[in-house]
Amino acid sequence: MQINELQYRALLREELRAAQALMLKSHSNLPANVTQAFDCIINSGGKRLRPALVLLSAHLCHADLERALPLAAAVEMLHTATLIHDDLIDHALVRRGARTLNAQWPPSATVLAGDLAFAWAATLAARVQDLTMMDRFAATLETICYGELNQMFKGRGVIPTIEEYRQRIFAKTASLFALATEAGPLLAGSPQAEIENLRRFGKLLGMAFQIADDVLDFMGDEATLGKPVGSDLRQGLITLPLLYYLEEHPADQRIQALAQTPPDEAHLQALIADLRSSHVAARAMSTAEGYIHEALDILQPYPPGPYRAALEEIAVFTTRRRY
Amino acid sequence: MQINELQYRALLREELRAAQALMLKSHSNLPANVTQAFDCIINSGGKRLRPALVLLSAHLCHADLERALPLAAAVEMLHTATLIHDDLIDHALVRRGARTLNAQWPPSATVLAGDLAFAWAATLAARVQDLTMMDRFAATLETICYGELNQMFKGRGVIPTIEEYRQRIFAKTASLFALATEAGPLLAGSPQAEIENLRRFGKLLGMAFQIADDVLDFMGDEATLGKPVGSDLRQGLITLPLLYYLEEHPADQRIQALAQTPPDEAHLQALIADLRSSHVAARAMSTAEGYIHEALDILQPYPPGPYRAALEEIAVFTTRRRY
Numbered sequence: 001m002q003i004n005e006l007q008y009r010a011l012l013r014e015e016l017r018a019a020q021a022l023m024l025k026s027h028s029n030l031p032a033n034v035t036q037a038f039d040c041i042i043n044s045g046g047k048r049l050r051p052a053l054v055l056l057s058a059h060l061c062h063a064d065l066e067r068a069l070p071l072a073a074a075v076e077m078l079h080t081a082t083l084i085h086d087d088l089i090d091h092a093l094v095r096r097g098a099r100t101l102n103a104q105w106p107p108s109a110t111v112l113a114g115d116l117a118f119a120w121a122a123t124l125a126a127r128v129q130d131l132t133m134m135d136r137f138a139a140t141l142e143t144i145c146y147g148e149l150n151q152m153f154k155g156r157g158v159i160p161t162i163e164e165y166r167q168r169i170f171a172k173t174a175s176l177f178a179l180a181t182e183a184g185p186l187l188a189g190s191p192q193a194e195i196e197n198l199r200r201f202g203k204l205l206g207m208a209f210q211i212a213d214d215v216l217d218f219m220g221d222e223a224t225l226g227k228p229v230g231s232d233l234r235q236g237l238i239t240l241p242l243l244y245y246l247e248e249h250p251a252d253q254r255i256q257a258l259a260q261t262p263p264d265e266a267h268l269q270a271l272i273a274d275l276r277s278s279h280v281a282a283r284a285m286s287t288a289e290g291y292i293h294e295a296l297d298i299l300q301p302y303p304p305g306p307y308r309a310a311l312e313e314i315a316v317f318t319t320r321r322r323y
Numbered sequence: 324m325q326i327n328e329l330q331y332r333a334l335l336r337e338e339l340r341a342a343q344a345l346m347l348k349s350h351s352n353l354p355a356n357v358t359q360a361f362d363c364i365i366n367s368g369g370k371r372l373r374p375a376l377v378l379l380s381a382h383l384c385h386a387d388l389e390r391a392l393p394l395a396a397a398v399e400m401l402h403t404a405t406l407i408h409d410d411l412i413d414h415a416l417v418r419r420g421a422r423t424l425n426a427q428w429p430p431s432a433t434v435l436a437g438d439l440a441f442a443w444a445a446t447l448a449a450r451v452q453d454l455t456m457m458d459r460f461a462a463t464l465e466t467i468c469y470g471e472l473n474q475m476f477k478g479r480g481v482i483p484t485i486e487e488y489r490q491r492i493f494a495k496t497a498s499l500f501a502l503a504t505e506a507g508p509l510l511a512g513s514p515q516a517e518i519e520n521l522r523r524f525g526k527l528l529g530m531a532f533q534i535a536d537d538v539l540d541f542m543g544d545e546a547t548l549g550k551p552v553g554s555d556l557r558q559g560l561i562t563l564p565l566l567y568y569l570e571e572h573p574a575d576q577r578i579q580a581l582a583q584t585p586p587d588e589a590h591l592q593a594l595i596a597d598l599r600s601s602h603v604a605a606r607a608m609s610t611a612e613g614y615i616h617e618a619l620d621i622l623q624p625y626p627p628g629p630y631r632a633a634l635e636e637i638a639v640f641t642t643r644r645r646y
Contacts, residue, residue, distance in 0.1 A: 030469065030472060030473065030476075031472075031473065031476040031477055033476065034472055034476055085434050085435070085438060088431075088434065089431040089434060089435070107430065108411075108412040108475065109472070109475050109476070111408050111411065111412060111434055111437075112408070112412070112468060112471045112472045112475060113472065114434075114438075115408060115437075115441070115464075115468045115471075116465070116468035116469065116472060118438070118441055118464070118468075119461065119464040119465040119467075119468045120465065122445055122460070122461035122464060122465075123458075123461040123462060123464075123465055125461070126454070126457045126458040126460075126461045127458070129454050131449070131452050131454065131457075134449045134454075134457050135446070135449040135450070137445070137449075138442065138445035138446040138448070138449045139446060141438075141441070141442040141445060141446075142439070142442040142443065142445075142446055144442075145435060145438045145439035145441075145442045146353065146439065148435045148438075149353060149354075149357055149432070149435045149436065149439060150353065150354065152431065152432050152435060153353075153354040153356065153357055153432070154354055
């Protein structure tokens with residue numbers, strides 16, 4: 001399945017374009033090369049899942065689109081800001097098939113560029129003109145940063161429990177998905193139970209999305225991924241499929257070793273081959289599919305229609321994607 | 324004059340303590356060494372000018388203190404976040420007499436710590452529960468980041484005009500002072516003209532404060548400053564006294580050379596000695612005093628009282644401080 005065949009992209013084409021236009025505005029005061037670099041990052045796009053989730057949940061709950069649009073842009077800009085700093089921290093040189101900012105600029109400029117993207121995200125979020133939304137937005141940014149710092153100070157060198165892994169991917173990915181899908185009912189003034197339900201939908205989707213991402217790290221291929229295979233392994237990041245591998249091969253010392261010191265290229269390739277020929281990818285994907293089934297149940301009470309269908313399509317796509 | 328003799332500290336003691344308590348809350352989920360490092364930064368304090376300005380402008384305009392307090396904490400936390408990233412970028416090892424985060428942690432952890440401080444600032448700002456304030460807060464963060472990026476991409480290697488210098492110090496310092504002093508009338512629902520007047524008061528104060536800072540860089544002494552003398556010169560940063568020096572010594576090639584390549588220690592010390600024995604420090608301080616006179620005029624229409632007196636005291640202190 002190609003991303004441009006996804007129904008939600010067609011359904012939301014104009015709105016996603018409007019959200020992108022909001023993201024692109026206002027770099028007029030910056031030097032030309034900085035503006036160009038930002039435009040390039042914003043236009044490179046990616047899947048635009050997060051703004052799509054904001055817009056779809058808004059449609060589902062009949063929220064005001066005029067307020068959902070700046071939030072969609074804010075959520076994607078926040079995601080972009082975290083990627084700029086993540087790529088700097090991970091020394092990633094390629095993202096979405098293009099050179100990262102840190103591959104082009106000194107670290108100091110990349111730090112500031114990420115900060116500016118955070119500032120734009122906050123400005124866009126403020127434009128929603130909703131106090132609860134602003135509060136949720138700030139809390140999500142806090143969760144994401146907590147997660148990253150915790151991972152850095154506790155995570156490396158230590159094998160996490162499955163519960164710690166879950167907390168990590170909630171902070172890293174699912175918290176922003178949850179913000180995106182609670183936005184609709186929140187802006188529509190829906191009952192608290194509905195806000196919590198759609199928040200849970202986003203959380204489950206985000207958890208599944210991150211597990212699929214962790215599997216693709218060694219199962220995907222570089223051309224489709226737009227980034228090198230084995231990036232997580234090179235960083236010594238212990239993800240769910242590796243935890244499953246360790247459960248099934250308790251005598252294999254390589255996972256523990258990986259957590260301490262990333263392996264050299266030959267050992268890495270051997271480990272990737274062993275992971276690929278094991279059942280751990282399938283097992284992790286089945287965990288992800290469990291989340292997706294639970295997420296789809298949450299949509300059941302909603303009357304059928306294009307927006308519910310698009311949310312279902314995104315949910316199903318999450319565990320089937322190859323990039 | 325010692326900072327602890329300043330009247331505003333006594334007047335605001337309880338409120339500044341309450342603002343600090345808000346800043347310290349909520350690191351419970353972080354590893355102990357991270358919590359400790361943050362507590363240490365927050366407790367090291369500094370002059371607390373920005374939260375004091377928020378609180379004084381709130382008192383002056385009879386704004387709700389319950390909303391001014393989280394904003395005071397938010398403004399100081401935003402300032403702290405920018406310092407964490409600035410020190411990383413400038414490789415500064417000491418601030419307020421204590422080791423900076425980047426002197427203790429790897430760059431990646433310092434980037435994330437700054438991001439988390441931004442997130443806390445946003446959470447505190449959201450707690451003010453005022454949409455206009457949130458908008459102004461996000462816009463100020465944007466101005467600060469724009470200024471830093473512009474400085475990095477345009478500023479170094481090029482001698483700025485005095486107007487460019489003014490724009491830079493507005494973005495870097497005065498924009499946050501302006502936010503702090505417009506907070507009072509904004510939260511009090513004062514007329515637009517009053518909001519703009521007190522915003523201008525903060526801007527003038529901030530401009531004067533930064534000029535004094537730029538002068539202290541070569542006129543101050545290390546023990547009182549809490550950081551090395553000549554830091555700006557080492558970074559090749561061309562500030563107002565250097566622009567005045569260049570005006571008065573157009574044949575002296577050292578300023579242009581400094582902008583391109585920071586000088587070695589012997590040349591640096593010679594330049595500092597020449598700057599000290601010239602009139603440029605006095606001339607720059609007289610520019611700063613001009614701003615302060617204008618700022619004091621803005622306070623004239625307010626009835627005399629402890630809060631107006633404290634604002635006047637801060638204004639006068641700005642150009643007399645030695646640290």
